[in-house]
Amino acid sequence: MQHRFGSHHDDPEFQELRREFVREALQRTREMAGILETCAGGPPRDEAGMRFRRIAHELRGAGGSYGFPIVTLYAGDAEDGYLDAADPRSLAAIVGMLEGAVRQAGALVGIPDMPR
Amino acid sequence: MSGKVLLVDDDPSMLRLVAFELDREGIRTVSANTGKEGLRLLEEEEPAVVVLDLLLPDIPGTEVLARMRKARPGTPVVMLTVRSDLEAVVECMRLGAVDYVPKPFDRTRLLASVRNAAERGTLQARVESLARELHRGEGFAALVGDSPALRRAVDLLRRAAASEVTVLVEGESGTGKEVAARAVHAEGDRRTGPFVALNCGAIPEGLVESELFGHERGAFTGAVAARRGRFEEADGGTIFLDEIGELKADLQVRLLRVLQERHVQRVGGTGTHAVDVRVIAATNRDIRGAIAAGAFREDLYYRLAVFPVVIPPLRDREGDLMVLAVAFLRRFAERHRRPVAGFTPEARRALEAHRWPGNVRELENVVERAVIMEDGEAISLGSLPDAVVEALQAGTPEVPALAGGRSLPASRAEIRPLEEEERRCILRALEATGGSVQEAAERLGISRATVYRKLERWGLAPGAGSTDQEE
Numbered sequence: 001m002q003h004r005f006g007s008h009h010d011d012p013e014f015q016e017l018r019r020e021f022v023r024e025a026l027q028r029t030r031e032m033a034g035i036l037e038t039c040a041g042g043p044p045r046d047e048a049g050m051r052f053r054r055i056a057h058e059l060r061g062a063g064g065s066y067g068f069p070i071v072t073l074y075a076g077d078a079e080d081g082y083l084d085a086a087d088p089r090s091l092a093a094i095v096g097m098l099e100g101a102v103r104q105a106g107a108l109v110g111i112p113d114m115p116r
Numbered sequence: 117m118s119g120k121v122l123l124v125d126d127d128p129s130m131l132r133l134v135a136f137e138l139d140r141e142g143i144r145t146v147s148a149n150t151g152k153e154g155l156r157l158l159e160e161e162e163p164a165v166v167v168l169d170l171l172l173p174d175i176p177g178t179e180v181l182a183r184m185r186k187a188r189p190g191t192p193v194v195m196l197t198v199r200s201d202l203e204a205v206v207e208c209m210r211l212g213a214v215d216y217v218p219k220p221f222d223r224t225r226l227l228a229s230v231r232n233a234a235e236r237g238t239l240q241a242r243v244e245s246l247a248r249e250l251h252r253g254e255g256f257a258a259l260v261g262d263s264p265a266l267r268r269a270v271d272l273l274r275r276a277a278a279s280e281v282t283v284l285v286e287g288e289s290g291t292g293k294e295v296a297a298r299a300v301h302a303e304g305d306r307r308t309g310p311f312v313a314l315n316c317g318a319i320p321e322g323l324v325e326s327e328l329f330g331h332e333r334g335a336f337t338g339a340v341a342a343r344r345g346r347f348e349e350a351d352g353g354t355i356f357l358d359e360i361g362e363l364k365a366d367l368q369v370r371l372l373r374v375l376q377e378r379h380v381q382r383v384g385g386t387g388t389h390a391v392d393v394r395v396i397a398a399t400n401r402d403i404r405g406a407i408a409a410g411a412f413r414e415d416l417y418y419r420l421a422v423f424p425v426v427i428p429p430l431r432d433r434e435g436d437l438m439v440l441a442v443a444f445l446r447r448f449a450e451r452h453r454r455p456v457a458g459f460t461p462e463a464r465r466a467l468e469a470h471r472w473p474g475n476v477r478e479l480e481n482v483v484e485r486a487v488i489m490e491d492g493e494a495i496s497l498g499s500l501p502d503a504v505v506e507a508l509q510a511g512t513p514e515v516p517a518l519a520g521g522r523s524l525p526a527s528r529a530e531i532r533p534l535e536e537e538e539r540r541c542i543l544r545a546l547e548a549t550g551g552s553v554q555e556a557a558e559r560l561g562i563s564r565a566t567v568y569r570k571l572e573r574w575g576l577a578p579g580a581g582s583t584d585q586e587e
Contacts, residue, residue: 017136021129057171058127061198064220065133072220076198 015109021066022106026114028055029099032078036092044082053082059098068105074098117234119164120144124154124180125196126173130219134167134196137223138230151175158184163191165233167226168213170197170204178207185212190240192233196221256299259292260443261436265428269296272425277303282375284360284420285398287427290477293398294358296427301354306394309353314346317359325367326383329374335384347380347391354394360420361401361412372416395420430472430479440476441467444483445495454487458494466500466508509544542570 035044035052044052056079063071078094106114121138125131126149135145146161148154151172158166166184170177181193192214195205205216214236215229259270276283277300285293294313301311319327326335330345346355357363363371374380375395379388397420406412430437441459449456459467463486472478482504489499497505545556546567557564 014136017132020132024129054126054171054173057198058130061219061221062127062129062133065130066220069220 018066018109019106019111021062022068022102022109022111022114025059025063025071025102026099026106028059029095029102031055032095033092033099036088036095039088044088049082053079056082063101063105066105068101068108070101071098071105074101117143117164117231119234119237120146120161121230121234122154122157122161122163122166123147124149124151124166124172125169126150126171127169130169130196134221134226137226141227143230149173151177151180154180155183155187158188158191162188164237165230166191166193167196167217167230168193170195170201170208178204178211181208181211181213190237192237192240194229194233196226256303258295258299260440261433262439263428263433263436265432265434266436269425269427272423273300274303276300276423276425279423280305280394281423282394282420283396283422284403284424285396285427286403286424287398287400288429288475289400290475291427291429292476293400293427294356296425297354297356297396297398300396301356301394304354304394306353310350311354311356312346312350313356313358315358317362321364324363325370328367329370329380329382330385330389331383332385335382339384342382345380345382347374347393348389350393351391352393354396357395357397359399359401360397361399361403361406363412365411365413368413368416372413372419375416375419430475437468437472437479438464440479441483444480445487448484448487452484452488454490455493456487456490456495460494460496462497462508463495463500466497466504470504470507506548509548538570539574542567 032052032055035048038048039045056075059075060072060079063069063073063075074094074097078091078098081091081094103114121143123131123134123145125134125147128149131147131149135147138145146157146163148157151174154166154168154172157163168177168181168184172180177195177197181195184191184193189212193208193212195208195213195216196219197205197216198219209216214233217226217229256270256274259266259273273283273296283297283300285296287293297313298311301307314327316324326339326343326345328345328347330343330348331339333339333342357371374391377388378392379390381388403412403417403421407414407417430440438459445456445458448454467479467482474481482501483495485501486495486499490496497508542556542560545560546553549555549559553564553567557567560567
């Protein structure tokens with residue numbers, strides 16, 4: 001879904017809002033990867049699993065709303081994968097692609113050096 | 117739009133973006149990131165619209181929605197959630213959400229939804245305000261009076277309103293049986309549903325069945341389209357069946373079946389339609405007598421008279437007459453823009469002397485006519501109909517009226533010696549009957565001999581006023 005920005009797509013305040021989202025999204029994607037690393041042999045469950053799902057769900061809703069549909073796509077795959085109890089390696093691969101999409105979004109909104 | 121929008125979402129980035137979009141359109145927002153905080157802000161901020169996410173950290177979004185609808189049913193709620201929650205979205209719409217905006221959201225779609233919801237909320241508030249205005253006085257306040265007889269009836273009606281019981285309202289014509297039925301509806305849980313009234317005695321015999329149960333297209337000559345009956349129209353509300361005693365035997369059977377099965381079958385139809393209807397019936401006939409005579413089904417009577425309430429005739433409502441008369445006077449003076457503010461003492465006495473066979477309806481009509489006729493500030497005898505004035509001149513019910521305390525003079529100055537009143541009554545009676553001692557005596561409830569004796573005592577020539585051939 002493409003976000004229709006209307007008359008304020010060049011609005012500096014709006015662009016700053018998008019940058020803020022991307023910075024936070026990168027942190028949250030890394031948190032998802034961290035959760036997967038702590039789960040040995042199986043998909044994340046209990047509190048960690050809920051946290052994984054919640055981040056994926058929120059990025060799924062917010063990504064496209066900020067004009068980053070690919071973020072929504074991979075975040076949706078991550079949430080659905082979690083709900084389908086997918087293999088953690090598959091989930092890790094999806095989260096990797098999600099992080100890539102977030103970095104791409106950072107480049108689009110002019111964040112020069114996204115932390116590694 | 118005026119009024120704030122309450123945003124409830126646990127994702128700060130989503131809250132920021134929605135607030136930004138609405139702010140750019142001049143719409144103020146207030147944000148909550150938990151369900152609990154959202155419920156608190158709903159009470160504190162009284163927003164015009166709520167935009168609610170489904171996945172909240174503390175309380176499920178569906179539960180937050182249900183609690184919001186209960187706390188502030190007039191505040192529209194728009195759901196904002198991802199497409200994967202579709203089942204939950206359906207549940208939200210069932211719970212009363214006005215719209216659903218999928219995430220990721222489209223800015224134009226979100227703004228349209230919020231504006232539509234705000235407009236809907238404003239309209240809803242307006243409709244409720246008008247409905248309150250329309251229904252003002254439709255509750256028990258419409259049953260004006262404080263007599264013990266009326267209080268007993270109102271107490272029963274209140275109990276009926278608090279339940280779903282089928283009510284049979286009995287009473288003479290004009291006592292206010294429909295007003296009572298409307299009050300039960302207006303004060304009960306079905307008040308937001310329709311109130312459908314049908315006078316079973318006022319509809320041509322051949323049409324009653326179609327009126328009650330509806331008909332399918334082609335069911336009879338002239339049935340060019342299918343039509344819902346009154347039972348279907350009253351679905352979710354109350355049906356008031358006036359003059360139920362006039363219903364013919366075959367329709368009594370059909371009505372009994374509807375009351376038992378809560379389904380109606382249209383005339384000419386084969387299927388049935390479920391109806392959720394409260395039934396209030398009314399009659400001014402002696403239904404028990406009709407049962408004894410075989411004119412009314414006993415089983416239908418017991419279905420209808422689960423909770424019988426008798427509305428007393430006006431003559432049994434001690435002290436209510438002038439209260440009602442003044443209430444009608446105020447209403448009609450306002451409606452007809454007449455500067456009439458009260459009754460002259462004579463007019464008051466005339467109203468109190470009349471027997472009111474047509475009960476409250478007759479009084480209402482008399483007062484409305486008088487308000488229109490009267491040129492002064494108080495309704496005088498000249499504005500009252502002859503039937504009412506004649507009652508005073510004939511003095512017909514003076515004794516019972518006094519016993520009921522209804523025709524006591526308004527002030528000490530009006531108290532006259534009994535003999536003087538008696539003289540005035542007899543002379544007026546003679547005047548009104550054209551000098552017929554026979555008729556005057558009959559109307560006064562005394563013997564001819566008493567009339568002659570009184571005339572003699574007052575120094576009036578015996579038989580002077582009489583034209584009776586036999587005297």
